[in-house]
Amino acid sequence: MSFAVHTYGGDERPRMGFFTDTSLCIGCKACEVACKEWNRIPESIQGFTGHSYDNTVDLGANTWRHVAFVEQRKELTPDQGLVEHAALEQLAAQTGLQTYQEGDGLRWLMASDVCKHCSHAACLDVCPTGALFRTEFDTVVVQEDICNGCGYCVSACPFGVLDQREDDGRVWKCTLCYDRLKDDKEPACAQACPTNSIQFGELGDLRERAERRLEQLADAGADKAQLYLADDDDGIGGAHAFFLLLDEPEVYGLPPDPVDATRDLRTTWGAAAAAAAGLGVMLAAAVLGGRR
Amino acid sequence: MSAANGDGTAGATSYYGRPVIKEPVWTPEIPAYFFAGGLAGASAGLAYLSGSGPLARRAWATALAGAAVSPPLLISDLGVPSRFLHMLRMAKVTSPMSVGTWILSAFGACTGGAALHALTGRLPRAAAVCRPAAALLGLPLSTYTGALIAQTAVPVWHGARRELPAVFAAGAAVSAGAAATVLTPPEHAAPARRLTAIAAIAELASVLVMEQRLGELGEPYSRGRAGTCKRAAQALLGAGALTVAGRGDRSRAAAIAGGAAVLAGAALERLSIFRAGFQSASEPRYTVGPQRARIAAGETRGASRRASSP
Numbered sequence: 001m002s003f004a005v006h007t008y009g010g011d012e013r014p015r016m017g018f019f020t021d022t023s024l025c026i027g028c029k030a031c032e033v034a035c036k037e038w039n040r041i042p043e044s045i046q047g048f049t050g051h052s053y054d055n056t057v058d059l060g061a062n063t064w065r066h067v068a069f070v071e072q073r074k075e076l077t078p079d080q081g082l083v084e085h086a087a088l089e090q091l092a093a094q095t096g097l098q099t100y101q102e103g104d105g106l107r108w109l110m111a112s113d114v115c116k117h118c119s120h121a122a123c124l125d126v127c128p129t130g131a132l133f134r135t136e137f138d139t140v141v142v143q144e145d146i147c148n149g150c151g152y153c154v155s156a157c158p159f160g161v162l163d164q165r166e167d168d169g170r171v172w173k174c175t176l177c178y179d180r181l182k183d184d185k186e187p188a189c190a191q192a193c194p195t196n197s198i199q200f201g202e203l204g205d206l207r208e209r210a211e212r213r214l215e216q217l218a219d220a221g222a223d224k225a226q227l228y229l230a231d232d233d234d235g236i237g238g239a240h241a242f243f244l245l246l247d248e249p250e251v252y253g254l255p256p257d258p259v260d261a262t263r264d265l266r267t268t269w270g271a272a273a274a275a276a277a278g279l280g281v282m283l284a285a286a287v288l289g290g291r292r
Numbered sequence: 293m294s295a296a297n298g299d300g301t302a303g304a305t306s307y308y309g310r311p312v313i314k315e316p317v318w319t320p321e322i323p324a325y326f327f328a329g330g331l332a333g334a335s336a337g338l339a340y341l342s343g344s345g346p347l348a349r350r351a352w353a354t355a356l357a358g359a360a361v362s363p364p365l366l367i368s369d370l371g372v373p374s375r376f377l378h379m380l381r382m383a384k385v386t387s388p389m390s391v392g393t394w395i396l397s398a399f400g401a402c403t404g405g406a407a408l409h410a411l412t413g414r415l416p417r418a419a420a421v422c423r424p425a426a427a428l429l430g431l432p433l434s435t436y437t438g439a440l441i442a443q444t445a446v447p448v449w450h451g452a453r454r455e456l457p458a459v460f461a462a463g464a465a466v467s468a469g470a471a472a473t474v475l476t477p478p479e480h481a482a483p484a485r486r487l488t489a490i491a492a493i494a495e496l497a498s499v500l501v502m503e504q505r506l507g508e509l510g511e512p513y514s515r516g517r518a519g520t521c522k523r524a525a526q527a528l529l530g531a532g533a534l535t536v537a538g539r540g541d542r543s544r545a546a547a548i549a550g551g552a553a554v555l556a557g558a559a560l561e562r563l564s565i566f567r568a569g570f571q572s573a574s575e576p577r578y579t580v581g582p583q584r585a586r587i588a589a590g591e592t593r594g595a596s597r598r599a600s601s602p
Contacts, residue, residue: 130382149371155313155446157314219599250305251305258445261445271456280337
């Protein structure tokens with residue numbers, strides 16, 4: 001089943017996206033601020049969480065970029081660990097790997113999360129009003145003048161990205177700066193990122209770049225380095241916003257095998273049709289069963 | 293990860309225990325609609341099949357009442373209720389909510405015509421079309437709601453996509469049977485009592501099958517408020533159906549008491565399923581655990597890929 005709809009004809013543009021290289025993130029939150037400012041998003045003060053430096057908590061109606069902070073104790077064993085450490089130190093000097101702190105083995109993982117702009121987007125599939133649509137850049141955007149706040153997309157998203165805005169009732173999420181893209185500008189978060197952890201570009205180029213970076217990190221001993229959502233054959237058909245992670249996805253609060261529920265649509269509708277038929281049989285049995 | 297104790301959900305790590313997916317934003321109007329819509333849908337079928345007697349008239353009235361309260365329940369749940377007509381901008385098969393909106397709209401119109409004729413005798417020619425149409429539309433109206441919540445990322449709902457429509461169908465049937473039992477004099481209510489008995493068994497059994505198939509993932513159905521609602525629903529469905537089947541043919545009081553208990557049970561079962569969705573969404577292990585188990589079992593490679601050459 002092909003989900004890609006090419007209805008833009010001559011107006012179709014290259015597939016654009018984000019490659020978020022978390023090994024370069026320094027946790028400055030410039031992306032969060034730039035996003036809020038450009039998109040005029042209301043404040044979302046969550047209080048002091050005590051979860052490292054993360055007081056943003058999660059993505060939602062008023063948070064379209066969220067920087068996660070993970071603190072890990074990583075043992076430095078004399079044989080293997082020091083070699084790895086030295087290799088990573090060298091890599092840090094060469095390439096600006098920002099994720100390791102010196103000395104006591106405290107490892108910092110920082111990652112700027114965002115709407116994935118799935119190739120098979122469950123939010124878009126379930127939206128009953130057509131408020132969610134696929135743009136000419138293949139990204140996924142909510143039209144604020146159409147959304148009636150039915151909330152279906154909130155439960156459909158396998159990443160917990162969308163949410164209803166209080167005192168507004170509509171659902172909001174990252175637009176991948178659709179307005180800026182139309183003017184050939186890069187999204188606000190990518191422009192604000194000081195370390196190039198957030199890279200914006202054509203999806204094909206970004207994937208090639210990510211591939212090289214993954215090999216580089218793996219060679220240097222970052223054994224858990226992995227590309228997340230960088231391929232077309234995962235449960236969401238690949239994402240337009242994909243990531244290079246240094247640990248398993250769930251460590252960052254990301255699902256390891258997200259699935260677009262539409263993949264199971266035939267099963268679901270089949271079960272509903274069978275149940276409807278069964279209901280008919282049950283009603284007939286009850287009414288006609290007594291007329292013997 | 294799942295091998296440690298055979299639990300599909302244990303051992304999953306998380307980001308400060310935060311949920312991976314969002315809890316639904318739907319309000320209690322939604323399970324109320326699941327109940328009312330199912331009651332209306334199955335009542336139309338019961339009314340049509342039982343012809344034109346006292347039972348049929350009351351079942352058409354019930355269908356009309358259910359069809360009348362459903363849109364207000366759905367509209368009041370919207371974030372922007374004044375935009376409810378945006379639901380009719382398009383028809384999308386990938387969105388059970390869109391499909392359901394059209395089914396409910398058509399069902400409402402047909403049930404209006406059928407009930408008008410059943411209660412007043414007016415518009416007989418329109419009723420000849422409306423009656424079978426309402427009865428037929430009532431069937432998917434009773435089950436699409438199961439598909440609607442199954443077509444989400446909520447683990448206990450999506451994981452039960454094969455069973456939820458059947459649970460909702462049985463719940464609709466038992467509601468229609470019980471409502472007709474309550475409203476109809478016992479001498480005319482035999483089909484309603486039979487429907488109540490058959491559908492109560494079907495409802496209890498289908499929930500049991502659903503939980504069996506879900507295994508560890510189905511825990512939220514038995515925990516917290518969802519569990520309380522489910523146990524109350526089981527007790528009310530069982531006791532009510534036994535009362536209706538045992539004494540409903542002789543005692544109007546027993547029929548009314550038993551029928552009311554069954555109706556309450558059917559409504560609580562919807563509420564239990566609704567609450568369980570929230571409970572499963574709020575704990576990251578229910579989202580991450582089954583996904584890790586799929587990867588461990590080799591059913592999928594997951595969304596991550598490491599470097600090809602070490």
